[in-house]
Amino acid sequence: MSTVVPAPEKAPATGKPNAVDKLRSAAAEASQVRALSTHPDVVALRVESVRTQVDRCMWVGIVLGLAFTMVNVQAFAAQGAVLWSLPWFAAWLLDPMVSLVLIAVLRAEQITARYQVFDDTKWIGKTKKLAFAATYVMNTWASFGHRDIAGIVLHSVPPLLVFCAAETAPVLRDRLTEAVLRAERAAALADPEGPSHRLDTPPAAAELPATTNDAQTAAETTETAPAAKANSKPAKPRRKTAKPGRKLLADYVTEALAAVEPGTAADDITPAWARHTTGCSTGLSPKVAAAVRDELTTSPKTTNHDADAMGEPARVAA
Incomplete structure (x- = not known):
């Protein structure tokens, strides 16, 4: 014996959004958030923030490493010099001379890697390797002479770490730039006739269910449409145009x-x-x-x- 279940009665229109309206509104908002999160301009803004953090961390590590090696290089250059004498003061100039050249090269690489401009002459890599080799030898010379294993390890870590940071930083900047370019290409392929993928274009309005007042207005418009169409002249065919805010x-x-x-x-x-x-x-x-x-x-x-x-x-x- 089958039991007939009565259909649920529709809730009276009270003007307040029900659960379905809330879900549709949340879905429309989530769609806009997702579209903006993958927008090329938003991606570029986030990548730029990450690039700034990476640059700051890299530069702090490089400067601290070079500052640590300065004392060892000065002691290497001032061997046998009297304390506070002119040769002793001149020995302090050796490490800044090498470090400033290295910093200049790294600073230039920071810009060239941003725009993916590569060095065909290989002089940038040669200069960096020469500067690091000179710094490493002057830092570890005394430790190798005394066969001090602990000293060799201690004075080898900062130069090697600075070398790895200087070699890795341009690669990271190049990859970050490539991420921005890929986001731009993906957006262009998804919408090739889009309005330059700019954020100033008005977002599409979310399609929400019509309320009771909207339903009444639509019904009145439907009833008066035939009379208005009969009194009006036949409209000329219009050329298909783009949506407001979009260009074909x-x-x-x-x-x-x-x-x-x-x-x-x-x-x-x-x-x-x-x-x-x-x-x-x-x-x-x-x-x-x-x-x-x-x-x-x-x-x-x-x-x-x-x-x-x-x-x-x-x-x-x-």
Whole structure:
């Protein structure tokens, strides 16, 4: 014998959001948070914060290591010199001379690694290795002479640690820059016709269930729509446009064609020119530049074809 279960009665509309409305609102908010967390600008901001922390830690370790080696290098250079004499003071200049050259190289690498500019001459690596080798030898010379194992280990750790930090820091900066570029490429592939992936575009409104007042308004609009349609004139077909706050590829191409100056060659239209002119994204700029070059290349042919069709002499483009 089957039992018929009555359908649950709908809760009266009280104007307060129910559990479903709350879940949909939370899902819409979570979707926006997820979209922003993977946005190229947000990724770049987070990577920049991590890059700053890495640079500070690296520089503190390098400076402390070089400061520790300064005393040993001074003692190595001032062997046999009278205390507070001129040779004794001059011995303090040896370690800063090597350390300043090393710091200058590391500071330059901090910028070149950020923009992924690599050294083809190999002089940067040679200079660093020479400076570290000189520092290591001068630090451990006395310990090796006395065959002091503990002294060798003690005076070997700071130079070797500074060497590893100086070699690792450019690699870490290069990987951080690559992370930002990959986030930009992923966003461009996901939305190739997006509005340059900028945060100033208004986010899409969350689709929430209509309330009782909204349902009544929609019903009234549905009832009055046929009468208004009968009194109004037939609307002309409109061209499909982009959503508010978004630009299509055709919009970027039109804007770029309007900015082309007379006499501009097709070779001058580059992706960089397209980004500077229209503000399009890195992934979309090659498409915009290619479309503009095609327009510049085919426009003289189109003019000659039209002139032949009208029976007029074709004009040769200058």
